[in-house]
Amino acid sequence: MLSITFIVIFFVIVFAINAKNFGVKSFEEYATARGSFGVMAISLAVFSTWYVGATFTAFAGYSVGYGFIGLYVLTYATLTMLSMYLVAEKTYIWGKKYHIGTQAELMDLRYKSSMVRLVVGIAGIVFTAPWLLMEWITQGVIFNYATNGLISPVVGMIIGIIVVLAYVSLGGMKSVITANIFQGAFMFFVGTGVMIYMIFKFAGGISSGMDSLVANYPETLTFPGPGWELPTPFWTSIIITSGLGGFMWPWVYNKLFASDSIRSIKQSALIAPIIGGIFYVAFQLLGNVLYMNDTARSNPEEAYMWAAGQIGPFVLALMSTVIMATSIATVSGIIQAMSTSISRDVATVMKKDISEKTAMKIARISVFIIGAICAVLATVDVGALINVALLSYQGIIMIFPVVILGLYWKRANKEGAIAGMIVGTIVSMTLTVTEPAFIADLGWSAGVYGLIITTIIMIIAGYMKPIESHVEDLWQDVETARQNKKAVSQNATETEPAMANIGLKNE
Amino acid sequence: MNNDIKTQGVIDLKSVVTRNIIFSACFIGLILLASFPGLFDFSNKIEPRIFSLSFAYFWQISMNILIFALLIIWYFVDSKYGDLDIDIEPLTKAELLEREVTR
Numbered sequence: 001m002l003s004i005t006f007i008v009i010f011f012v013i014v015f016a017i018n019a020k021n022f023g024v025k026s027f028e029e030y031a032t033a034r035g036s037f038g039v040m041a042i043s044l045a046v047f048s049t050w051y052v053g054a055t056f057t058a059f060a061g062y063s064v065g066y067g068f069i070g071l072y073v074l075t076y077a078t079l080t081m082l083s084m085y086l087v088a089e090k091t092y093i094w095g096k097k098y099h100i101g102t103q104a105e106l107m108d109l110r111y112k113s114s115m116v117r118l119v120v121g122i123a124g125i126v127f128t129a130p131w132l133l134m135e136w137i138t139q140g141v142i143f144n145y146a147t148n149g150l151i152s153p154v155v156g157m158i159i160g161i162i163v164v165l166a167y168v169s170l171g172g173m174k175s176v177i178t179a180n181i182f183q184g185a186f187m188f189f190v191g192t193g194v195m196i197y198m199i200f201k202f203a204g205g206i207s208s209g210m211d212s213l214v215a216n217y218p219e220t221l222t223f224p225g226p227g228w229e230l231p232t233p234f235w236t237s238i239i240i241t242s243g244l245g246g247f248m249w250p251w252v253y254n255k256l257f258a259s260d261s262i263r264s265i266k267q268s269a270l271i272a273p274i275i276g277g278i279f280y281v282a283f284q285l286l287g288n289v290l291y292m293n294d295t296a297r298s299n300p301e302e303a304y305m306w307a308a309g310q311i312g313p314f315v316l317a318l319m320s321t322v323i324m325a326t327s328i329a330t331v332s333g334i335i336q337a338m339s340t341s342i343s344r345d346v347a348t349v350m351k352k353d354i355s356e357k358t359a360m361k362i363a364r365i366s367v368f369i370i371g372a373i374c375a376v377l378a379t380v381d382v383g384a385l386i387n388v389a390l391l392s393y394q395g396i397i398m399i400f401p402v403v404i405l406g407l408y409w410k411r412a413n414k415e416g417a418i419a420g421m422i423v424g425t426i427v428s429m430t431l432t433v434t435e436p437a438f439i440a441d442l443g444w445s446a447g448v449y450g451l452i453i454t455t456i457i458m459i460i461a462g463y464m465k466p467i468e469s470h471v472e473d474l475w476q477d478v479e480t481a482r483q484n485k486k487a488v489s490q491n492a493t494e495t496e497p498a499m500a501n502i503g504l505k506n507e
Numbered sequence: 508m509n510n511d512i513k514t515q516g517v518i519d520l521k522s523v524v525t526r527n528i529i530f531s532a533c534f535i536g537l538i539l540l541a542s543f544p545g546l547f548d549f550s551n552k553i554e555p556r557i558f559s560l561s562f563a564y565f566w567q568i569s570m571n572i573l574i575f576a577l578l579i580i581w582y583f584v585d586s587k588y589g590d591l592d593i594d595i596e597p598l599t600k601a602e603l604l605e606r607e608v609t610r
Contacts, residue, residue: 068561068563068564071564071567074567074568074571075538075541075542075567075570075571078538078571078574078575079538081578082531082534082535082538085578085581086527086531089523089590089593092593093593093595096594096595096597097595097596097597097598098597098598098603099597099598099603206559206560207559210556210559210560210561210564211559213561214553214556214561218553221553221561221563221564222551222552222553222561222563223547223551223563231544232544232545232547232548232551233544235542235547236542236543236544236547239538239541239542240542243538261591261592261594262590262591262592262593263586263591263592266582266585266591267582269578269582270575270578270579270582273571273574273575273578274575277571277575281568473606477595481593481594481595482523482590482593484593484594484595
């Protein structure tokens with residue numbers, strides 16, 4: 001019962017810190033919180049949203065079941081931050097100047113195409129859906145485990161749904177990020193601490209744990225792991241597709257619109273991977289150590305909860321709350337992004353004269369419709385969902401060239417973006433479903449082929465048309481912003497010689 | 508894009524584009540060391556063990572630490588040239604309509 005008490009206290013804190021945010025009336029505030037969050041908020045929001053609750057359950061199959069291969073998440077998470085760093089400047093400048101609220105809307109501005117907005121918006125919603133389902137199932141499982149079966153997974157899932165829907169629909173982005181600050185801090189400090197403590201309890205520390213693994217299970221310390229035959233390109237593929245696609249999830253990308261400056265975004269791109277890296281290395285080492293235990297190895301999905309329970313009810317309660325925090329943080333971000341996207345990227349495109357009030361209403365109603373649909377669908381087998389969720393990376397990655405070329409290459413145009421996304425996704429999905437022999441033999445995942453095709457199509461289409469005038473205007477916006485900055489900076493340095501002396505003077 | 512890189516033997520770090528190209532290339536190089544066939548295969552072994560970790564673990568964690576360090580340097584270079592303090596005034600509704608922005 002200690003676990004459920006901790007979870008309830010956790011929910012109460014989430015509501016308490018959000019009380020002042022409830023009742024947002026403007027759609028812009030619901031979608032972006034009017035760009036009011038600073039560096040720590042954005043860092044913890046990206047960190048807590050990005051690591052999903054299913055990491056501890058469904059995806060523990062990698063770290064507990066095979067060992068080293070689970071470490072791919074560390075490298076791909078770091079690669080994801082390259083995208084964040086590169087998109088920061090233009091996303092912020094255009095986002096603020098043109099009141100942009102979603103990733104799809106940003107692409108509409110760049111390509112001047114409602115169709116691009118619709119395709120990116122719908123792709124974001126469709127590819128995100130399996131993750132939402134999986135997270136809600138995870139919450140049900142955690143409730144069930146934490147209460148020793150007293151609360152069934154379905155009831156647990158419904159409790160989780162009600163909590164998230166309530167604070168997202170009432171507070172929008174402001175509630176989501178405020179809660180993320182608490183959730184992220186809890187995940188990092190308590191989660192990492194508990195996992196390191198568990199490594200010491202189960203293996204006597206990292207060093208002795210490694211010694212035992214080298215002596216008894218050396219195959220778990222290298223790729224691909226025990227009983228698995230995989231070529232190296234598989235490792236490369238999962239890092240590239242997940243790393244490049246990882247920041248394209250609308251529920252992660254849209255956090256940038258809530259940021260108060262470019263500095264905050266770029267500082268977050270430094271802080272988020274470092275705290276995420278420490279958290280994940282602790283998770284991975286614990287999973288690898290748990291491989292040595294027969295019970296954990298035979299049921300990796302429950303290994304972290306089981307191991308925490310073996311140490312005692314207090315550790316189990318902490319671990320349950322950490323997993324719940326991880327899951328709730330992701331789900332709230334997904335729900336907020338999905339509802340914003342339905343209102344702003346789908347409804348607004350189909351009917352242009354939607355008022356602010358109606359847009360807000362659509363977003364709030366969407367929250368409950370998404371919740372209801374997912375509650376029904378979440379009765380499916382979680383094993384099947386993992387495959388669908390992993391498959392979604394092979395689709396979301398097609399947004400990567402559309403975003404990066406859109407932000408950095410003037411020639412990128414809407415024809416190339418639409419054709420590239422559609423053809424690339426079809427190629428990727430077809431190859432994944434049909435699984436031709438060369439996929440297995442060569443080891444490169446279907447998403448890599450789709451990504452290459454999307455990029456080639458966009459480049460060819462780019463050279464078939466001259467640069468569009470609105471693109472020149474957008475580039476001019478960035479240049480003007482930089483020049484204004486330089487003028488301000490120049491004035492500042494003239495009055496602050498000390499600053500100039502330490503190399504901060506802008507020429 | 509090439510115009511942004513001075514070719515007189517000195518790389519002009521004042522240009523945002525040049526900086527992005529240089530740091531992204533270093534970043535991708537480190538990612539490739541951690542993942543690309545051949546380069547990754549070199550590290551995929553247990554010995555030599557460093558800080559008690561298998562070499563494969565040590566290699567991955569080291570590459571990530573180097574990337575974090577690179578990001579920090581990138582950030583400070585951006586900061587030095589004042590490119591983190593750019594701000595812009597939001598357009599009014601009338602200005603938005605004037606710019607024919609589809610919203």
